[in-house]
Amino acid sequence: MKKFKSGPAHIFNPIPKNDTEVIAHGNAMAASGNYPVGTDGCFNVGISGGCGPSCFLYLRGDCGEPDEMIDRLDKDELVAHHKLYT
DSSP states (O other): OOOOOOGGGGGGOOOOOSHHHHHHHHHHHHHTTSSOTTOOHHHHHHHTTOOSTTOHHHHHTOOSSGGGGGGGOOHHHHHHHHHHHO
């Protein structure tokens, strides 16, 4: 598992790539004192710049705002999108 930094350096943390990393990332951000404990996966991925069609939460069907991806999808990805979210 990657080590996520807390304090001011938390802005340099990598994008969480799985559920375990989401928790570690959220804990590091909470330890910085600027974020609440218990942030969800989409928050942690999104604030790290990882929101998009390659996000593991999106690909798993757990994205809370999946229609935001539509403009970024090619034809095959659009078919997969509709299977996941309709």
